[in-house]
Amino acid sequence: MAGVPAFYVTTPIYYVNDKPHIGHAYTTVIADALARWHRLIGDDVFFLTGTDEHGLKVQRVAEERGITPQEQADTTSERFREAWAGLDITNDDFIRTTEPRHHKAVQRLLQAVYDNGHIELATYEGLYCVGCEAYYTDDELEDGNCPIHQRPAELFKEDNYFFKLSRFEQPLLDWFEAHPDAIQPESKRNEALGLIRQGLRDVSITRTSLDWGVPVPWDPDHVFYVWYDALINYATAIGYGEDPERFARWWPAVNHLIGKDIIRFHCVYWPAMLLAAGIDPPRHVWVHGYLLVKGAKMSKTAFNQIAPGDLAEEFGVDGVRYHLLRDNAFGPDGDFSYEGMVARYNADLANNLGNLLSRVSTVVGSKCGGVGPAPRPDSPLAPVAAECYEAAAAAWQRVQPAEALEATWRLIREANAHLEANEPWKAEPGPAVDAVLGDALEVLRIVAILAHPAVPRACTEVWRRIGLHGAPADQRLPGAARWGGYPGGFRVEKGAPLFPRIKEP
Ligand code: MSP
Numbered sequence: 009m010a011g012v013p014a015f016y017v018t019t020p021i022y023y024v025n026d027k028p029h030i031g032h033a034y035t036t037v038i039a040d041a042l043a044r045w046h047r048l049i050g051d052d053v054f055f056l057t058g059t060d061e062h063g064l065k066v067q068r069v070a071e072e073r074g075i076t077p078q079e080q081a082d083t084t085s086e087r088f089r090e091a092w093a094g095l096d097i098t099n100d101d102f103i104r105t106t107e108p109r110h111h112k113a114v115q116r117l118l119q120a121v122y123d124n125g126h127i128e129l130a131t132y133e134g135l136y137c138v139g140c141e142a143y144y145t146d147d148e149l150e151d152g153n154c155p156i157h158q159r160p161a162e163l164f165k166e167d168n169y170f171f172k173l174s175r176f177e178q179p180l181l182d183w184f185e186a187h188p189d190a191i192q193p194e195s196k197r198n199e200a201l202g203l204i205r206q207g208l209r210d211v212s213i214t215r216t217s218l219d220w221g222v223p224v225p226w227d228p229d230h231v232f233y234v235w236y237d238a239l240i241n242y243a244t245a246i247g248y249g250e251d252p253e254r255f256a257r258w259w260p261a262v263n264h265l266i267g268k269d270i271i272r273f274h275c276v277y278w279p280a281m282l283l284a285a286g287i288d289p290p291r292h293v294w295v296h297g298y299l300l301v302k303g304a305k306m307s308k309t310a311f312n313q314i315a316p317g318d319l320a321e322e323f324g325v326d327g328v329r330y331h332l333l334r335d336n337a338f339g340p341d342g343d344f345s346y347e348g349m350v351a352r353y354n355a356d357l358a359n360n361l362g363n364l365l366s367r368v369s370t371v372v373g374s375k376c377g378g379v380g381p382a383p384r385p386d387s388p389l390a391p392v393a394a395e396c397y398e399a400a401a402a403a404w405q406r407v408q409p410a411e412a413l414e415a416t417w418r419l420i421r422e423a424n425a426h427l428e429a430n431e432p433w434k435a436e437p438g439p440a441v442d443a444v445l446g447d448a449l450e451v452l453r454i455v456a457i458l459a460h461p462a463v464p465r466a467c468t469e470v471w472r473r474i475g476l477h478g479a480p481a482d483q484r485l486p487g488a489a490r491w492g493g494y495p496g497g498f499r500v501e502k503g504a505p506l507f508p509r510i511k512e513p
Contacts, residue, residue, distance in 0.1 A: 015046040015053045016258040020266050021060040021103065021241050024084035025069040028091035029313035030332070030344060031267075034299045037332045038409060039265050040097045044461035045404045045412075049485045054258055056245045057092065058103030059085040062221040063141050063234030077220045081106055094317055096325055096464055103245045105222075105237055113244035114237045115225045117285050118213075122226060126175065126284040132168045132212045135161035141234050143212065156269070168212035169230060176280035177208045183279065183289055191275050192407070193339040196268065196295035200275035211277065239278045242290070260288035263407075268295050294407045297341035299332075314344070326463035327353050327507065333409040333462050350510050357463070357507040360420045361455070364427075365470055365506055368448045371433050371441075372500040380475055381442035382496025383450035390491040392422045393454050397489040400458050409462065416458045423451040449474055450494040456480045457488050466506050473501045 019039045022032050036057055043055035061081040070080035085104055092099065103110065121127055134143040137154035144154065144161050152160050181204055184190060184197070191197040214230035215221065221231030240248075242262060247254035266274050279289030298305045301312045319328045331349045334356065336342025372380055383390075399415035430444045452474055460467040460480040467480045475498025 012050065012052045014257055014261060015043070015051040016246070016262045017042050017046075017053070017055050018242050018262060018264050019057040020270060021058040021105065021238055022088055023063075023065060024059050024061050024081045024088075025065045027084065027313075028088050028316060030316050030319065030328075031299050031305070031313075032088075033091065033095060033316040033328070034332050035265050035267060035296065036092060036097055037095060037329050038296070038338065038407075040095075040099070041329070041333055041409055041461040042263070042265075042404065042407065043098060044464065044481070047481070048457065048460065048483060048488075049401075053100070054246065055099045056101050056103060056242065057088075057097070057099045058101070058241060058245075059088055059105070060234065060238045060241075061085065061104055061106045062231070062237055064138050064215075064218055064220075065141055065234075067218055067220040068138065078106065091316055094320060094325070095329060101245050103241045105241060109250075110237075110241060110244045111222050112250075113248045114222045114232060114240045116249040117240050117243060117281075117287075118232060118236065119225050120285040121171065121281060122169075124284055124286065126172045127169050127213070128172065128210075130168065130170050130210075131165070132170070133163070133165040134212075136164040137161045164217070166212070166216055168216075169214040169224065169227070170210040171213045171236075171277075171281065171284070173208045173211050173277070173280055176283055177204060179283050180204050180208075180276065180280055183283070187289075187291070190289070190291060191271075191293045191295065193295070195339070196271060196275075199268075200271055203272055203276055208276070208280075235273055235277065236281070239273060239281065243287075260291045262290045263292045263294060264290050265294050265296070265407075268297055271295055294338070296338050297336075299336065299342055299344050301344050303343070319349075323349065323353055323510070324465070324507070326466045327357060330357060330413070330463050334413045335410070337410050338408055347513055350512055353507065354509055354512070356417055357466070358505070358509045360417060360424065361459070361463075361466065361470075362505055362507045364420055364424055364448065364455075365452060365473065366502075367424075367427060367433075368445060368452060369473060369500050369502045372445055372449070373502050375432060375435075375437045375441050376445060376500075378499055380449045380494070380496055380498050380500040381446035383446040383492060383494055384443050385492055387443075387447040387450070387491070389419075389423060389426055389447050389451055393419055393451065393489070393491055397454070397458065397486065401485070404461070413459070413462055416455060419451055419458075420455055423448050446494070446496060449496075449500070450491065453494045454489050454491075457483045457485065469503075469506060473503055475499045475501070 017039050019035045043053050046053045067077050070077040136143050139157035191200050213233045213236045214224050222237045224230040246258040274293050282289050396415045396419040400412040403411035432441045432444045435441050456467040456470040457480045471480050
């Protein structure tokens with residue numbers, strides 16, 4: 009696809025010791041909405057997600073359950089796949105780190121780092137948190153406890169291969185200086201730069217204490233430390249070492265979406281490792297905050313996890329997606345609350361969008377014989393639609409889905425206000441009524457495209473009910489958002505409410 013811009017978007021790959029919860033769904037839905045938006049603007053999109061299956065954490069959970077790590081990985085990986093299918097996630101690939109293609113890529117990439125002289129053998133003794141799969145220093149621990157898991161770190165001693173991370177302090181600072189937008193938002197960029205400026209110590213990247221991992225090619229008694237294997241998934245999936253042309257198509261112009269818990273790995277270790285292998289660091293890392301439940305991060309140990317499937321039963325798939333995209337700005341922490349979710353669903357989906365469609369289809373039925381009239385070229389809603397499109401497009405570009413949807417819903421609200429001001433349901437059939445309804449139908453057409461990345465099912469249904477052929481997903485922006493696209497003369501169907509109201513708790 010020469011000449012077509014490429015958009016490569018990734019989620020973190022999720023650990024298979026834990027089942028999918030809405031914290032995971034948060035990142036995945038944002039990545040999906042971005043992928044869908046970029047398909048609409050005509051980009052060539054590659055959207056990757058998957059599961060992180062090695063490491064002590066997975067091995068221990070498997071032991072506790074009396075199964076093999078492979079069985080644990082197979083079952084849980086499948087649950088992630090199902091969860092994403094259940095949320096209409098349109099990933100192009102699903103990578104598992106236990107796949108042979110990944111083992112090959114890891115061995116190749118780290119062999120290149122070794123051959124370049126950036127990996128050396130040494131003995132390591134330190135305090136390790138299995139929950140984080142990371143070593144800690146005394147001052148990073150809180151009373152001997154891991155600051156994230158609040159559990160004691162364990163003393164480990166091993167002969168390890170070390171990555172000479174300390175050599176990359178200056179190259180990393182230089183690279184981030186030359187690419188000031190590589191980590192966003194700004195506050196997270198500063199956090200990453202802070203970590204680098206504190207000084208980088210060499211890091212241990214292999215283990216001999218377990219065998220559940222990718223074997224080190226030059227010393228098979230060792231396996232790679234899970235993080236060093238996991239990060240490479242982003243390279244494996246686009247053909248690193250197998251298909252250089254394909255790799256160059258997508259790399260380094262990647263968009264990694266990550267939670268703030270894994271900044272150090274994505275913004276320090278990963279770019280350093282790539283530099284050491286002679287590869288450019290990732291061009292964009294977009295870091296978001298936590299989705300909190302009553303102020304606390306969701307975790308297995310806190311028993312506060314919410315399964316995306318349970319919510320979808322109540323709010324519908326689109327209801328869950330909309331909430332995750334709309335209720336929190338991308339960047340800071342945000343709160344998940346059932347009450348907030350019901351309020352947002354009723355206000356935006358049941359009332360604003362749902363009402364616009366049901367009013368328009370009802371009045372077209374009663375005043376226009378069920379056939380949709382065409383919009384006016386000089387409609388007062390035309391400039392509003394153009395403005396909202398511009399605002400939404402700019403916000404998607406900045407990875408701010410909440411703002412993009414706010415702009416899209418402004419157009420819906422304006423169309424509802426326009427109907428209320430003109431009250432076509434009270435007027436006699438004729439050109440004045442046709443004009444108002446034609447304008448509202450045109451807004452529905454444009455909204456069905458602009459809101460499609462967030463609520464694809466509803467938008468596809470709006471498209472069908474207003475009589476259009478094809479689907480919003482097949483439209484191309486910006487052309488399809490230009491005022492005047494609704495041709496008129498199509499049958500408009502009245503149907504059941506798009507989003508039935510949910511009772512306030
Ligand atoms: N396996 C590693 C990532 C390796 S990527 C090369 C990992 N996995 S994880 O399953 O623990 O979580 C990964 C991501 O899930 C987080 O970075 C974040 O994007 C998302 N979230 C998990 N819990 C979350 C919240 N409570 N809120 C928001 N995002 C959350 O770390």
